[in-house]
Amino acid sequence: MHGFLIYLMKRFGQFLFVVFTGVTLSFLIAHFSPVDPIEQTVSLLTSFGNTDPRSVELLRESLRELYGTGGSLLDQYFTFWGRVLTGDFGPSLSAFPTPVSTVIGRALPWTVGLLTLATLFSWTLGNLFGALAGYFRDNRPLKVLGVFVMSMQPIPTYIVGLSMIIVFGYLWPVLPISGGAQLNLEPGFTWEYVSSVIVHGTLPALTLVCVGLGGWFISMRSLVSNIVTEDHVVYAELAGVPGRTMFSQYVARNAMLPQVTGLALTLGHVFGGAVIVEFVFNYPGMGKLLVAGIYAGDYSLVLGVTTIAIIAVATAVFIIDVLYPLIDPRVKLG
Amino acid sequence: MKILIDLLRYNREFLVGAIFLAVILALVVASFFAPYDEMMTYVVIPDMPPSAEYWLGTNSRGQDLFWQLAASMRNTLMFGVVVALVSRVIAITVGLVSGYLGGRVDQVIMAINDTLNALPNIPILLLLVFVLRDQMSWPILAVTAALLGWQHDSRLIRSVALSLRNREFTRQAVFSGMRTGKILFREHLPYVMPIVFYTTMNNLIWAIGLEVTLSILGFSDINRPTIGGMIYWANAHSAMVAGIWWWIAVPMVFVVILFLGLFMLAMSVNEYIDPRSRLARMGA
Amino acid sequence: MHEVLSKAKKTAVAPKNVLTVEGLKAYYINEHFGVRREVRAVDDISLTVQRNEVYGIAGESSSGKSSLIKTLAGAIRPPMRVIEGSVKFDFGGQSIDVYGEPEQLKPARWRHLSYIMQGSMNVLNPVRRVKHSFHDFAYRHMGLGGAAFWSKVRQHLERLGLDPDVLEAFPHQLSGGMRQRITIALATVCEPEFIIADEPTTALDVLVQQDVLGLIKDVQARMQASIIFVTHDMSVHAAITDRLAIMYAGRLAEEGATQALFDNPQHPYTAHLIGSLPRIGDVRVRKSLPGKPPALSDPPSGCRFHPRCPLAIERCSREVPLMQPSATGGRVACFRAGEVVAA
Ligand SMILES: Nc1ncnc2c1ncn2[C@@H]1O[C@H](COP(=O)(O)OP(=O)(O)OP(=O)(O)O)[C@@H](O)[C@H]1O
Ligand code: SF4
Ligand SMILES: [Mg+2]
Numbered sequence: 001m002h003g004f005l006i007y008l009m010k011r012f013g014q015f016l017f018v019v020f021t022g023v024t025l026s027f028l029i030a031h032f033s034p035v036d037p038i039e040q041t042v043s044l045l046t047s048f049g050n051t052d053p054r055s056v057e058l059l060r061e062s063l064r065e066l067y068g069t070g071g072s073l074l075d076q077y078f079t080f081w082g083r084v085l086t087g088d089f090g091p092s093l094s095a096f097p098t099p100v101s102t103v104i105g106r107a108l109p110w111t112v113g114l115l116t117l118a119t120l121f122s123w124t125l126g127n128l129f130g131a132l133a134g135y136f137r138d139n140r141p142l143k144v145l146g147v148f149v150m151s152m153q154p155i156p157t158y159i160v161g162l163s164m165i166i167v168f169g170y171l172w173p174v175l176p177i178s179g180g181a182q183l184n185l186e187p188g189f190t191w192e193y194v195s196s197v198i199v200h201g202t203l204p205a206l207t208l209v210c211v212g213l214g215g216w217f218i219s220m221r222s223l224v225s226n227i228v229t230e231d232h233v234v235y236a237e238l239a240g241v242p243g244r245t246m247f248s249q250y251v252a253r254n255a256m257l258p259q260v261t262g263l264a265l266t267l268g269h270v271f272g273g274a275v276i277v278e279f280v281f282n283y284p285g286m287g288k289l290l291v292a293g294i295y296a297g298d299y300s301l302v303l304g305v306t307t308i309a310i311i312a313v314a315t316a317v318f319i320i321d322v323l324y325p326l327i328d329p330r331v332k333l334g
Numbered sequence: 335m336k337i338l339i340d341l342l343r344y345n346r347e348f349l350v351g352a353i354f355l356a357v358i359l360a361l362v363v364a365s366f367f368a369p370y371d372e373m374m375t376y377v378v379i380p381d382m383p384p385s386a387e388y389w390l391g392t393n394s395r396g397q398d399l400f401w402q403l404a405a406s407m408r409n410t411l412m413f414g415v416v417v418a419l420v421s422r423v424i425a426i427t428v429g430l431v432s433g434y435l436g437g438r439v440d441q442v443i444m445a446i447n448d449t450l451n452a453l454p455n456i457p458i459l460l461l462l463v464f465v466l467r468d469q470m471s472w473p474i475l476a477v478t479a480a481l482l483g484w485q486h487d488s489r490l491i492r493s494v495a496l497s498l499r500n501r502e503f504t505r506q507a508v509f510s511g512m513r514t515g516k517i518l519f520r521e522h523l524p525y526v527m528p529i530v531f532y533t534t535m536n537n538l539i540w541a542i543g544l545e546v547t548l549s550i551l552g553f554s555d556i557n558r559p560t561i562g563g564m565i566y567w568a569n570a571h572s573a574m575v576a577g578i579w580w581w582i583a584v585p586m587v588f589v590v591i592l593f594l595g596l597f598m599l600a601m602s603v604n605e606y607i608d609p610r611s612r613l614a615r616m617g618a
Numbered sequence: 619m620h621e622v623l624s625k626a627k628k629t630a631v632a633p634k635n636v637l638t639v640e641g642l643k644a645y646y647i648n649e650h651f652g653v654r655r656e657v658r659a660v661d662d663i664s665l666t667v668q669r670n671e672v673y674g675i676a677g678e679s680s681s682g683k684s685s686l687i688k689t690l691a692g693a694i695r696p697p698m699r700v701i702e703g704s705v706k707f708d709f710g711g712q713s714i715d716v717y718g719e720p721e722q723l724k725p726a727r728w729r730h731l732s733y734i735m736q737g738s739m740n741v742l743n744p745v746r747r748v749k750h751s752f753h754d755f756a757y758r759h760m761g762l763g764g765a766a767f768w769s770k771v772r773q774h775l776e777r778l779g780l781d782p783d784v785l786e787a788f789p790h791q792l793s794g795g796m797r798q799r800i801t802i803a804l805a806t807v808c809e810p811e812f813i814i815a816d817e818p819t820t821a822l823d824v825l826v827q828q829d830v831l832g833l834i835k836d837v838q839a840r841m842q843a844s845i846i847f848v849t850h851d852m853s854v855h856a857a858i859t860d861r862l863a864i865m866y867a868g869r870l871a872e873e874g875a876t877q878a879l880f881d882n883p884q885h886p887y888t889a890h891l892i893g894s895l896p897r898i899g900d901v902r903v904r905k906s907l908p909g910k911p912p913a914l915s916d917p918p919s920g921c922r923f924h925p926r927c928p929l930a931i932e933r934c935s936r937e938v939p940l941m942q943p944s945a946t947g948g949r950v951a952c953f954r955a956g957e958v959v960a961a
Binding site for chain 1: 447448449450451452453454455456457458460461462463464465486541543544546547550551553562565582584591592593594596597601
C-alpha cells in the first residue's frame with residue numbers, strides 16, 4: 001500500500017508538471033505575441049458596431065487584467081494563474097457578455113463525451129482485432145479486415161469525416177450530419193433528447209473511430225506476433241492450455257499493457273482530431289469553440305479553451321496512470 | 335541500392351508505396367514548369383469540369399486545378415520535410431544524449447519528454463496562429479510544429495541508445511578518451527539510423543496531416559496553394575453545393591494517394607528493420 | 619547401494635522402447651529477400667529411450683541439444699522445420715507419430731509427455747498468479763475435484779521444497795531458482811510417463827541443484843517414468859543418467875551406458891569432455907580443444923569433429939563416420955573408435 005502511495009505521488013507530480021508547463025507555455029505565447037491583444041480585441045469589437053462605451057471599457061478592463069499590462073511580468077504571470085485556478089477567463093467577446101467559463105462549461109461535456117466514447121471504442125476494437133489478427137495469422141477475413149483498417153489509418157480526419165457526410169448525409173441520408181442534438185428539443189434526461197444526442201454523435205464518433213482504429217490495430221498486431229514467440233506463451237501452448245485462455249490470459253493480456261501506456265501517451269493527439277471532427281460536423285464542443293473563437297478574434301475564449309484542453313488531457317493521462325497498476329502486477333510500486 | 339531492388343521485388347507494400355509517391359513526385363516536378371504563377375486567380379475559364387484541355391478541371395477562382403495541385407503538393411511536401419528534418423535533429427540529440435547518460439539525468443530528460451508529449455499540440459499551435467495572425471508564415475509554423483513533434487521518436491531512439499551504452503565498443507571509446515559528442519555521433523548514430531529512418535516517415539505523415547488540418551481550417555497563408563488550402567477554398571465557395579465536385583474531389587483523392595504512399599513505405603521499411611516480422615512474412 | 623537397487627528394478631521391467639527416433643533431420647531455414655540460410659542443428663539422429671530410463675544428452679553450447687529435444691517434444695516453431703525422419707512415442711499401447719500425425723500428440727501432452735524448456739525460469743506468465751498456471755496446465759489432466767486437486771498440488775510443491783504459499787505469488791516476486799522449481803513442479807504434477815528436460819537445474823546453486831536432482835530422480839522412480847535430461851554439465855550426467863548420448867555439431871558422436879562411457883570413452887570428443895571434468899586430487903592442467911565449435915550453417919565435411927580431433931586421419935575429412943556398435947556395448951561414430959586413451 002505504501003508503495004502504491006509513492007507511485008501515486010509520482011504520477012500526481014507529473015500531472016502537476018504537465019499542467020504547469022502547459023499553462024506557462026500558453027501564457028508565454030499569449031504574452032510575447034507581437035499583437036496587442038487588448039487593443040486588437042477592442043477595435044474588433046467596436047468595428048462590429050458595438051459602441052456602448054461602458055461595455056468596451058469593461059472589456060478593456062478585464063482583458064488588461066487577464067493579459068496583464070499592469071505590474072511586472074511575474075505579477076502578470078501570477079494573475080494569470082489566479083485566473084486559471086478560478087476558471088475565470090473574463091467575458092467572451094463573441095458571446096458578449098457571457099463569461100468564457102460558461103461558454104466552455106457548455107461545450108466541455110460534448111467533447112469529453114465524444115472523445116471518451118470514440119477513444120474507448122477505437123482502442124478496444126483496434127486492440128481486439130489487432131490481437132486476433134496477430135494470433136491467427138492465417139485467417140483470411142482478419143487479413144482483409146487488416147488491410148481495410150490499415151489503409152484507413154493514414155487518411156486525414158477531415159477526409160474521412162467528409163466522406164462520411166457524403167455517404168450518410170447525401171447518398172444514403174440516414175444520419176444527421178450537423179450539430180449535437182436536434183435543436184428544438186429541451187435538453188434533459190428524456191428519451192427523445194438522449195436518443196437525439198446519440199444519433200447526432202454517431203457520425204463524428206464513427207469518424208474518430210475509423211481514424212484511430214488503425215494505429216491500435218497495427219501496434220497490437222505486431223505486439224502479439226512478438227509475444228507469441230515468448231517463452232511463457234510457447235510453453236503454455238505446448239502444455240495444451242485451451243485456446244480461449246491462451247488468447248485472453250497469455251497473449252492479449254500481456255500485449256495490452258504497453259497499449260494502455262500508449263493510450264496515455266497519445267491522448268495529447270486525440271484532442272487534435274476532435275477539433276477537425278467538430279468543425280466538420282458542426283458539433284458543439286471545445287474544438288468548434290476554439291475554431292470559432294479564432295475566426296471571431298475572441299482572445300479570452302481561445303486562451304481559455306487552450307488552457308482547459310491542456311488540463312483536461314493531463315487529467316485523463318493521470319487517470320490512466322492511476323489505473324495502470326490494477327492490470328500490471330509488475331509495476332514497480334516505489 | 336541492392337536493398338532498394340530487393341524491397342521492390344519482395345515487398346508488395348513497398349512497390350505500391352513507391353508507385354504512389356512517384357505520382358506525387360512527378361506532380362512536384364511538374365510544378366516547376368507551370369505556365370503561370372500559381373498565386374494568380376482568374377487565369378483560365380472558371381468552373382470547367384475535367385476535360386482534355388483542363389485535365390482536372392478548373393475552379394471558381396479561375397485556376398487550373400492541375401497546376402494548383404502540382405504547386406500544392408510541392409508546398410505541402412516542403413512543409414512536411416522541414417518539420418521532419420528539424421524535429422529529427424531534436425529527437426536524435428535528445429534520444430542519444432539521454433540514452434548515453436542514463437541514470438538520473440535520463441529519468442529527468444524523459445520526464446520532460448513525456449510532459450511535452452502530454453500537451454495537446456493542436457490547441458497550442460492554434461493559439462500561436464491566433465496571436466501571430468498575419469505574422470504567421472509557413473516556416474514559423476513548420477518550426478513550431480517541429481518543436482511539438484519529436485518526443486515520441488526521441489523516446490524510441492533513447493531506448494536503443496540505452497542498450498548501446500553498455501556495449502564493449504562504447505567503453506573502449508570512453509577509455510581511449512574520445513569526446514562524448516564524438517562517441518555519440520561516430521559510434522552510436524549509425525546504430526539508431528534504421529529507427530530514425532522509420533520514425534522520419536511517420537513524422538512526415540504527422541506533419542503533413544497537421545498542415546492539411548490547419549489549412550483546411552484556413553489557419554495558414556491561404557493564398558499560397560497547399561492541399562489543405564485547396565479544400566479550404568472549395569469549402570469557402572461551397573463547391574459541393576454548387577456541384578463543382580471536382581474541386582473538392584481532386585485534393586481529396588491526391589491526399590489519400592500521398593498518405594497511403596508514405597504509410598506503405600513506412601510500413602515496409604519497418605518490416606525490413608524488424609527481423610521478426612520478416613519471419614512472419616515468409617509464411618512461417 | 620543405489621546402483622544395485624536401480625539395476626535390480628530394471629531387470630524386473632521388460633525393456634521396451636517408449637521413444638524411437640529414426641534418421642531425424644531438423645534445420646533452421648531462413649529465407650529473406652531470396653537468400654536461403656540453413657542451420658543444420660539436428661542432422662541425421664537415431665536413438666531410442668526405454669521405459670524407466672534416464673537418458674542424458676551432453677555436448678558443448680550450440681551443439682544442437684535444445685534443437686534436438688525441441689524436435690522430440692514436438693515443440694518446434696518456424697524457422698525450424700523437420701526435413702526427414704520420424705519421432706514415435708509408445709505410451710502403453712497408444713502410439714504417437716509426432717510428425718506423421720501431429721494431432722495425436724495434443725491429447726497426450728502433459729498427461730503422458732511433459733517438457734521443461736531451457737530458461738525454464740521465464741516460462742511463467744508474468745501477469746498471472748502461479749496458482750492459475752497450475753490450473754491452466756494441469757487441472758484438466760488430473761481428473762480431480764477442486765479441493766483434491768489443490769491439496770495434491772500443495773503436496774507436490776512441498777516435496778520439491780517449496781512453500782505452497784508460492785501459489786498466491788506472481789512470478790516476478792519469486793527468485794529464479796524458485797521459478798525453476800515451480801516449473802519442474804508444473805511439469806511433474808500430472809505424473810507423466812515421459813519427461814523431457816532441457817537444463818532444468820542450470821540456474822540453481824549447487825546445494826539446491828543436488829536437492830532438485832534427487833527429487834527428479836525420486837519422481838521418476840516412483841512413476842517409473844522415462845526422462846531425457848539435457849545438460850552440458852557432465853557431473854550431473856554422472857549423477858543421474860542411466861544412458862548418455864554425446865552430441866557434437868548436430869550429430870551424435872557416441873551413446874552408451876553412462877558408467878561405461880565415463881570408464882571407457884570410445885570417441886575422442888567424449889574423452890575430451892570427460893577429461894575436462896575436475897577430479898579430486900588431480901593437479902594436471904587440462905588441455906582445451908584447439909579451434910572453435912563449427913558453424914552449423916556450414917559444417918566441416920566428413921566427420922564434423924575432424925578439424926579439432928587429435929586422432930584425425932585423411933579419411934575423416936572425406937567420409938562421414940556412421941554410428942556403429944561400440945566395444946563397450948553402446949554406439950559410436952568414429953573411424954578410430956576405441957583407440958582413445960582416456961585422458
Ligand atoms: N531460431 C533460430 N534460427 C537459426 N538458428 C538457430 C535458431 N535457434 C538456434 N539456432 C542455431 O542452432 C544451433 C543449435 O542451437 P541449440 O540451442 O540447439 O544449442 P544447445 O546445444 O542447446 O546450446 P546451449 O547449451 O547453449 O543451450 C546453434 O548454432 C544456434 O545458433
Ligand atoms: S572420425 Fe576421425 S575425426 Fe572424427 S572423431 Fe574419429 S578420428 Fe576424429
Ligand atoms: Mg540449449
